Amino acid sequence: MKTRLNCPCGTYIVGKDEDDLVEQTQTHLTESHPGMEYDREQILFIAY
């Protein structure tokens, strides 16, 4: 299961599970990268 993601801006995101990671990443994108949208598949593709 992928639970970690390193955003290109340097932010390190850790989730409890994949659902949590996707949710946290989307929250981060909304707050820090307005206009950038990724769906679940794309987020999990760059997660590890």
Ligand SMILES: [Zn+2]
């Ligand atoms: Zn970021």
